[in-house]
Each structure stands twice: as C-alpha cells, then as structure tokens.
Amino acid sequence: MKKLFIALAALIISINSVQATESVYFVDDWNMQNYWEKNDKNVEKVLSVYKRLMLANKINERIIIDVTKGSNSINASTEIYTRSIHINKELLSYMRNDDELAFVISHEIAHAMETYSSPFKFAAMKYNSKKYEIKSDLKAIDYMVKAGYNPIAAIVMLNKITCEPVFDWGFMYTHPKGSKRLAEAYKYIYIKYPQYLNSPMTKNAYYQMFEISMANEIKRIEQAQNKRKLKREQL
Numbered sequence: 001m002k003k004l005f006i007a008l009a010a011l012i013i014s015i016n017s018v019q020a021t022e023s024v025y026f027v028d029d030w031n032m033q034n035y036w037e038k039n040d041k042n043v044e045k046v047l048s049v050y051k052r053l054m055l056a057n058k059i060n061e062r063i064i065i066d067v068t069k070g071s072n073s074i075n076a077s078t079e080i081y082t083r084s085i086h087i088n089k090e091l092l093s094y095m096r097n098d099d100e101l102a103f104v105i106s107h108e109i110a111h112a113m114e115t116y117s118s119p120f121k122f123a124a125m126k127y128n129s130k131k132y133e134i135k136s137d138l139k140a141i142d143y144m145v146k147a148g149y150n151p152i153a154a155i156v157m158l159n160k161i162t163c164e165p166v167f168d169w170g171f172m173y174t175h176p177k178g179s180k181r182l183a184e185a186y187k188y189i190y191i192k193y194p195q196y197l198n199s200p201m202t203k204n205a206y207y208q209m210f211e212i213s214m215a216n217e218i219k220r221i222e223q224a225q226n227k228r229k230l231k232r233e234q235l
Contacts (some may be wrong), residue, residue, distance in 0.1 A: 010015050012133075023096070038169035043067050049101050050085075053109060063112045065105070071227060076104050078111040082126055085112060095161055099153035099201070104138035113139075113142075130176045137181055138188045150191055152201040154185050159210045179217070182210060187221045 041068075050065050064084040074094060077086045085108040095101050114132060115121050125132045137158070141151040162178030189196060201207065211218065 038088075040067065040069075042089060045098075045101065046087055046092075046105070049098055050105050051107075053106055053143055053147045054225060055100060057143050059113065061108065061116050062136050063109060065108075076108055078108045079120055080111060080115050083112045083115060085109070091161070092108065095157070097153070099150045100157045102144050102147065102149040103140055103151075103154045103157050106143040107136045109143060110136035110139035133176055134181055134184050137185050139195070141185065141188055145193055150196060150199055151185075151189050152196050152199055152204075152207060155182060155189070155210055156201065156204050156206045158182050158185060159206045179214060182214060183217050183221065186210075186214075186218060187225070191225060 030163070046065065046067050053059075053065075062083070064082070066084070066086060067089055068086045069089050073088050076085070076091055078085050085105070087104065087108075091099070091104065095104075102224050111125070111132065114125060137154065141154050144151050144154065158178060158181050162181055164178045
C-alpha cells in the first residue's frame, strides 16, 4: 500500500510538472525594431491616420482609439461616456485607401468631440442618435479636408457600409437610412468643397453607383443650391 501511495504521488507530481511547462509561453525575440512585424499592421495604419487627423485639426482633447479583434461586426463605434473609439478589424477589409479610413476615424472623433462641448450631450446623443450621426458625418468631412484627405471617400464608405431599411422608425434604428446620410454628405461637399467633385476618386465604382441610385436626389440638391446662389447674386 505504501508503494502504491508513493507511485500515485510521483504520478501527480509528474503531471503537474508537464502542465506547468506547457502553460508557459514567452516570446524572446521581441524588440522595438520588429514590434510591428510581431503585431498587427492594421493597428499601425489606424494610429498613423488618427494622429494625422488630430494634429491637423489641432484637437488637444484626449480621445482613446484601438482596433478591436475577434468581432463579427463590420463597424466602428465610440463609447461616448469614456470617449474611446473602437475600430473593428473586420471593417478594415472594406477599405482600399487612407481616405476611406480617415472618414471612419473622423466620424468617430466627431462623436467624441461632441461630448466635450457640454456635460449634457451624453444624454442627447444617446436618445437622439440619428441627428448626431449626420452631424458627425459632416464634421468628419471638415476634419478630412483639413488633414489633406479626399472627402469623396465619405460618400464611398457610406455607400459601402450603410444600410437602407424599409422603415426608418426611430425605435428600431439608431442610425438614419444610408440614402439620407449620403444625400447630406453630398450636399455638404457640393456647397463647401465642390472642387473635389472633379477628383479621380469620383471614378470609384461605389461613388458611381451612388450617382446612379440617387440621381434624382442629386439633381434636386444641385437645383436647390443653384436657385439659392442665383437669389444671392440678384440681391
């Protein structure tokens, strides 16, 4: 019996020793020179665009940003209470250039900056989110232009990722219809940054599909703005 206990004790010790050895994982070739090789290149890209936007627009308020991994959501979000931006890694696969990434980050920066304007904005943004989504789209366009990015990318990205629900009831969706956001973005660019409407990015397939699917709305926007311009000239 004594030998049996000794054998069992030896077996338990040997099992624990193996488990302890297998649970240890240590990367011993990490250094500052190969950091980005050992980590996600997407993080480096997000941080570089974020830094350029913040510096160009002279934004000194603290806003946290990270790339969230392992999510199935094609999305980016801002936790307005903590002023932290989360870019889902899956969303990055929908982007083809820095301009498109700049729009997404700018939009989220605009949300975070809104909370700095008033301590009461937290509740307003939470319960009237559609208004602030469009407001952030337009502010994002300003941020982009200030940082040297092409605002046409706002229309490209919105046409890629925004939905078009059959009903636009407030209690069902926190975001406006994609067509509403696209129309507002186009109108803003048409009025404030019309030079970009002749840029090479307008040859992008997503932009061209926007022109086709919203041709009537684009025509109404342009006619309305031309009438306003004519009235101002007549005064």
